[in-house]
Amino acid sequence: QKLLKASAWKIDQATDSYFASNGAAPNDKGKENLEKLFGSYRETGDEAEIVGVNGTMKYLTDLGVDLENASMLVPLEIIQAPALGEITKEGFVKGWKAIRADTLAKQKAHVASQINQLASDNALFKRVYRHVFVCARDKGQKALPLENAITYWEILFAPPGKTLATSSTNWAELWIEFLNAKWTKSVNKDMWNQTLEFLQKATEDELLSFWSEDGAWPGVIDDFVGYVKTKRGAGERMETD
């Protein structure tokens, strides 16, 4: 239930695939194909219905995504990977079936086009961004260690991800700078999600006029605004000097 909101799109996909699977035979054939494809990545020792670390890496390489940047996060969202090195059969089949991509080639093409749109399509980016929190957590943990979170932010906010910068400020960089300087706690889901919201708004409105102390932003964002403002104040003083 807690993830319902974060993954609202998943319901849509789930229902889509539900109707699809009740439909004609070709879909069943698609399912068959997908299950086969899924099985081909399984290794001995993997748990039932799951592809483990090695299989996942191989699969991602086969899809042609770069494991060093944000592009690898796109397919992981599509198949709702529960962790970085793990794919479930359910997520795999449902995810691809909804897109009707039952061969590796089709999947590769779809992923490539999604990666191209990643920086420009806000909804897509948000989906991928939010899923990162889900699969980046250690099993059973509710929050992300700060260090890991910063690594992912660096990946997400660099091409082919979205660079959140305006002419004067690189917001993503500033955010990370602030966290390194002032923040010691881990990153919970709310903070993770609100970070994207805030940074996106900040890129649209550099003066942060959308922000108010009484607003609903989490405390860490308020602190960040304070940090930005003192920094700007100092900058301005230096300029006038």
Next chain:
Amino acid sequence: MASTTKTVTAMPMVPNREDLDATWRYLEMGVSKIMANLQDGIDMNTYMGVYTAVHNFCTSQKAVSNAHQGVIGGAHRGAHLLGEDLYQNLITYLNNYLKELVAESRKHSDEALLAFYIREWDRYTTAAKYINHLFRYLNRHWVKREMDEGKKNIYDVYTLHLVQWRLTLFTEVHEKVMDAVLKMVEKQRNGETIEHGQIKAIVDSFVSLGLDEADPTKSTLDVYRFNFERPFLEATKQFYQAESKQFVAENSIVEYMKKAATRLDEEEERVKMYLHPDIIVPLKKTCNTALIADHSAILRDEFQVLLDNDRYEDMERMYKLLQRIPDGLDPLRAKFEAHVRKAGLNAVTKVAVDADKLEPKVYIDALLEIHTQYQGLVKTAFQDEPEFTRSLDNACREFVNRNQVCKSGSNKSPELLAKYADAVLRKGTNGAEESDLENILNQIMTVFKYIEDKDVFQKFYSRMLARRLIHTSSSSDDAETSMISKLKEQCGYEYTNKLQRMFQDMQISKDLNSGFKEFEAGLLEPGDEKQVDASYSILGTGFWPLNPPNTDFTPPAEISRAYERFQTFYGQKHSGRKLTWLWQFCKGEVKANYCKNQKTPYTFQVSTYQMAILLLFNESDKNSYDDIVKATQLQPDILDPAMGILLKAKVLNISPEGDKPGPGKMFNLNYDFKSKKIRLNLNIAVKSEQKQEVEDTHKTIEEDRKLLMQSAIVRIMKARKKMKHTQLVSETINQIRSRFVPKIPDIKKCIDILLEKEYLERLDDDELGYLA
């Protein structure tokens, strides 16, 4: 009487009913007589004659009517037409009569004119009444019919008189009359005596002339308002504007206020004396504007001076003046509030030279003094007006919660107040009388009312109450209960629940102790050594703000035996209950039989820890620090201060001499101990401990506040399911305000925590949702 006969002889016989001209001439003569010589009276014949003539005129003349106007209708129509002739004739007559009067009036002016007007008016109206009677036939038939048919400008004969007066005479003379009236009033305002009956008569006359056009039987005040009230108010305004301007220029504000107040009273008196009551409201308004509102700026400026000099009477004057004008008092209230706040802050600054060593009593007295002073002012000068009381409350709340002393944190005030309450309620510190005590408690409640962080007070108060109860150092149970019920009245059951439970526990413990005494006596075998005489308090864990000791402790054997017996006893009564011994709050007395030079033994009042230490010296005169640690199991941070006091009092000596307690040191019993007192209290709280306790208390307050805010948020969200962030914040503040005023960032932190714990979820549009 001679004239009477003349009148009688002067009246001819009623003329032939067919001869209209003659009849009118006859009537005119009668009417003139009444107008001119009514004071002479009318004899029956004339009266009857005129009456008959009117009747004749109206009824008889079909022929004449026909001859003049052709056949129109029956007898009934005839009366109608002829009535009109009579009516018109009467109007012409009145016009002429009144024109003469107008001409006559020009000979008079001022008071003489007033006299003339009143005289003629009286004569005219009295006559009109008679004439109205005499023309009753006309009224009853022709006038009534015309009116029934909806004709305008037809009146009964009396009203016709008034109308004609207004049209002919009034329009010509009213301005002059009014001038005369105003001159008289001005004379009176300047202190001369006038014959105010005249003005009253004028007012009455003007009022009588007001006729409702729509319904002539009713009167309106229109004529009066327009021709009397309006010029009167205008003159009043000008008079007072001029007067006040001059007066203010030449006198002090205080003198002016006195003057203005007298003037306002005079005007009210004037209305009662000779003006129409209808004028009260507009007259007051005019006076208020000219005398107060026009000068309100300088009045208000003066207010600060009056405040600074405690001029209660003058402030009362000002209050009474300014309350007459709309929004007159608001600036005063603002000034008053600022002044009280400043006075409060100054008073605090004065006593708060060294905030750390500030005596609670000095501080609270300073607060109370300001409050008492200005409450007195509100009462005497501002008639306890609720808005002023509110300003006072606002100011007090400000300086009680945010002042020099509270700079470090707003919870300093409640802490000091609680300490003051403790000092008051503790035995023997000041020996206040019972009745005084109640007064002081009420004063505490006065300050308490303004305290924003009521939770801080509660924490400190309960800690100190616990201490008073455990050490049975309350000066009076009645006072304690009274205080709790006062707190309950202010803050409700929940606030005092734990305090009351503490009382109950003490009562139950008393009964328990007497039960235990019997139990213990039953155990006693003859020849056993004497028991330790002990009493026990059983305190419910959740209700008392006390923590278990933070050190290990092995009680001395003498005490162990006693408390083991008690544990057995308690275990029998309430099986399954766990007793935790709060050694740090226990105390006892030991007798020192060892001292040289002393026949009666000294009694030492000591803490249980000190007792354990001292009892070791029963076995051996010398003990090393490490022996003591081993025997008592006390942690150094507890042991050292306890030893320190024993050393300082020279009950024990340390070697090397003058050193501090610590590992490797030796202690020996001082046989040469001397003291002036036979009873010595060695159970003294150490400064550092007190400080520690204060810090602990503050820490628990912070924790409690977080919980309080979180539970409030969860409660609200549980009821609402979904809520905007800002709404949630303000609702939370509302719910908690009676305990303390939460800061928005703190609330947000709590929301963050709840989001993380997944009690809440973030929805779109700054909304938060409740997760079951």
